[in-house]
Amino acid sequence: MNAFGLIQIGLILLCTTIICNHQCNHLLLQQRKMIENSLQLLDKMGKNFPQRCLREKMSFRFPKQVLQPRQKETVRIAIEEIFQHIFYIFSKNLTLAAWDGTALDQFQNGLYQQIEQLEACVIKKHTHYCWSKEVSRLKLKKYFQKIDCFLKDKQHNLCSWEISRAEMRRCLQLIDKVTRKL
Amino acid sequence: MVPDHEAQIGPPGMELQPTNGDIKIKISPPEANQGKKMWLNDLSFKYNLVFWENSSNSQFGYFVQRVFVSVKRWSHFPVLEEESETSSVNDLLCATNLRVLGLNMEFHLHWDNQYEQPVSYNVQYLIGYLKRLNEDYSGKWVGVPGCGNVTGTRCNVSSAITTTGFYYLRVQARAGLNRSCLSTEVKVDPLRTNEIGPPGVKVDISDTLLHIQISPPGGPEGEVMRNNYVLSYRILYWRNSSSDEEEAKVKETKQTVATIPNLAPQTLYCVKAQAFSEAYNKSSVYSQEECIQTPGAKAFPLVILATFMAALFAVLLVALPLVFVLYQAYSKIKYVFFPSCQPPLNIEGFGGQLCTSPYLPTPEEPVENYSIIDSMITYEGNQMDCKDYKHSKQSSRDSGNYSNDDNTSGSKGSAETLGKETV
Numbered sequence: 001m002n003a004f005g006l007i008q009i010g011l012i013l014l015c016t017t018i019i020c021n022h023q024c025n026h027l028l029l030q031q032r033k034m035i036e037n038s039l040q041l042l043d044k045m046g047k048n049f050p051q052r053c054l055r056e057k058m059s060f061r062f063p064k065q066v067l068q069p070r071q072k073e074t075v076r077i078a079i080e081e082i083f084q085h086i087f088y089i090f091s092k093n094l095t096l097a098a099w100d101g102t103a104l105d106q107f108q109n110g111l112y113q114q115i116e117q118l119e120a121c122v123i124k125k126h127t128h129y130c131w132s133k134e135v136s137r138l139k140l141k142k143y144f145q146k147i148d149c150f151l152k153d154k155q156h157n158l159c160s161w162e163i164s165r166a167e168m169r170r171c172l173q174l175i176d177k178v179t180r181k182l
Numbered sequence: 183m184v185p186d187h188e189a190q191i192g193p194p195g196m197e198l199q200p201t202n203g204d205i206k207i208k209i210s211p212p213e214a215n216q217g218k219k220m221w222l223n224d225l226s227f228k229y230n231l232v233f234w235e236n237s238s239n240s241q242f243g244y245f246v247q248r249v250f251v252s253v254k255r256w257s258h259f260p261v262l263e264e265e266s267e268t269s270s271v272n273d274l275l276c277a278t279n280l281r282v283l284g285l286n287m288e289f290h291l292h293w294d295n296q297y298e299q300p301v302s303y304n305v306q307y308l309i310g311y312l313k314r315l316n317e318d319y320s321g322k323w324v325g326v327p328g329c330g331n332v333t334g335t336r337c338n339v340s341s342a343i344t345t346t347g348f349y350y351l352r353v354q355a356r357a358g359l360n361r362s363c364l365s366t367e368v369k370v371d372p373l374r375t376n377e378i379g380p381p382g383v384k385v386d387i388s389d390t391l392l393h394i395q396i397s398p399p400g401g402p403e404g405e406v407m408r409n410n411y412v413l414s415y416r417i418l419y420w421r422n423s424s425s426d427e428e429e430a431k432v433k434e435t436k437q438t439v440a441t442i443p444n445l446a447p448q449t450l451y452c453v454k455a456q457a458f459s460e461a462y463n464k465s466s467v468y469s470q471e472e473c474i475q476t477p478g479a480k481a482f483p484l485v486i487l488a489t490f491m492a493a494l495f496a497v498l499l500v501a502l503p504l505v506f507v508l509y510q511a512y513s514k515i516k517y518v519f520f521p522s523c524q525p526p527l528n529i530e531g532f533g534g535q536l537c538t539s540p541y542l543p544t545p546e547e548p549v550e551n552y553s554i555i556d557s558m559i560t561y562e563g564n565q566m567d568c569k570d571y572k573h574s575k576q577s578s579r580d581s582g583n584y585s586n587d588d589n590t591s592g593s594k595g596s597a598e599t600l601g602k603e604t605v
């Protein structure tokens with residue numbers, strides 16, 4: 001391959017990176033607002049945490065190190081995966097939670113939009129590969145598995161849903177803090 | 183050994199349901215009905231649907247992220263329902279060319295009608311995330327309120343669309359009792375589709391400061407929109423003079439008030455503003471131009487003169503009556519305490535009397551025993567003026583003094599004195 005060909009490839013890669021970074025920079029501003037909205041909707045869909053559910057409370061221990069890595073790209077993938085998990089948790093067996101259907105719909109819709117936007121933001125294959133081997137990613141998976149099992153064990157009753165909702169709220173607040181710093 | 187790194191993703195399941203020449207495909211994720219899963223989040227799977235013709239080698243592949251897929255069979259190759267241009271090639275009843283226009287979060291769906299006979303339309307929407315769930319969403323389309331029986335080719339769909347997430351819209355056309363047709367869907371990303379309207383601008387001037395008041399687009403209902411866009415404003419201002427062509431200056435602000443200092447006097451300045459969102463890379467059209475003239479430098483001394491005159495007038499208004507009052511008081515006091523001692527010419531040298539105030543008590547004079555018989559001095563009523571009255575008082579006092587010990591007749595204040603004394 002001659003030098004000219006290499007230069008062309010280099011330019012294309014550079015341009016792609018610049019364009020994608022520009023998109024993703026704007027994305028961050030949009031995401032900040034969307035996370036704010038998600039938190040508001042999460043509050044709106046139900047009432048205050050019921051006192052009687054306090055005794056059933058469990059400590060799930062969110063792996064905070066997942067949101068503290070060195071690279072911006074890795075944080076972005078981590079946030080996308082967290083959103084996917086939250087979206088999955090709130091996707092079924094919600095009858096006993098008796099939450100406001102409209103607020104829940106909007107919450108899920110907002111999450112889905114954020115997931116799509118993060119996916120569209122071009123992420124290098126290399127980063128994907130690196131992320132898939134991250135230890136903290138496994139801790140994240142374990143965390144969400146714990147919550148899923150907890151809900152299944154309690155047959156998705158009201159208390160288990162309220163505890164999970166409070167936990168997800170904590171999760172989103174952490175993400176909110178991180179995106180403001182990025 | 184990390185199980186998560188070693189494990190492979192198993193194959194999905196698949197079911198085909200032929201319907202009216204089209205195909206409905208239901209995909210089941212791997213580990214579909216298992217209690218304990220390796221791949222917990224089965225919503226995050228993407229599936230590669232591959233179609234091929236037995237007779238030829240051609241293959242068509244589609245990546246989908248949902249489990250219910252509708253495929254339309256076209257002449258050569260299958261097409262996913264939402265990617266097909268029209269619902270049916272020959273059915274003119276269907277609404278076509280669906281497009282959504284939004285201004286300040288008020289969305290209108292427009293479509294084209296190719297049918298000659300009267301058609302009634304019914305607009306439906308689907309909340310975007312439902313397509314991502316592993317459930318059949320075909321029964322989850324909801325009619326847009328107010329767009330149930332439309333005869334035109336547009337409808338206001340704002341009641342269905344909020345600022346969060348995507349929405350899908352489609353139009354069902356009905357003609358007569360039997361015929362109906364569903365149009366293709368259109369995906370709406372509200373904050374991207376929406377156009378921001380222009381803000382309002384008001385200007386005011388004070389000295390060399392230009393005050394600009396911006397009224398945000400969308401009015402009071404537009405608060406949600408403005409929050410989501412994180413709106414800022416770009417103000418353009420320039421000198422509107424025929425002589426010099428000056429470039430417009432720009433000022434950006436997140437507030438709805440702005441002040442521009444250091445303006446040239448006696449100049450016409452024009453202002454216009456636009457709203458923009460950095461996060462969505464969107465900007466509105468510019469507002470109307472508003473122009474205002476800065477006050478001139480010559481006017482300044484006039485202002486000073488006018489202020490001086492007004493102050494002078496005010497001072498005079500207060501000072502003159504005060505001076506008058508003081509003068510009056512002075513003359514009264516002078517009269518009372520320090521009267522003038524000029525006797526009238528005709529009684530000059532009459533006697534060196536002590537010049538004392540008529541109102542103050544005088545030292546007793548030696549009383550001589552004179553008696554006046556039948557002296558009656560009458561004073562004619564009110565025809566006297568005050569000077570006469572004062573003189574007559576003096577004389578009445580005198581007459582009183584000339585009487586005997588009995589001083590009852592000598593009342594200083596009495597208008598009439600009748601002295602009938604006998605010694």
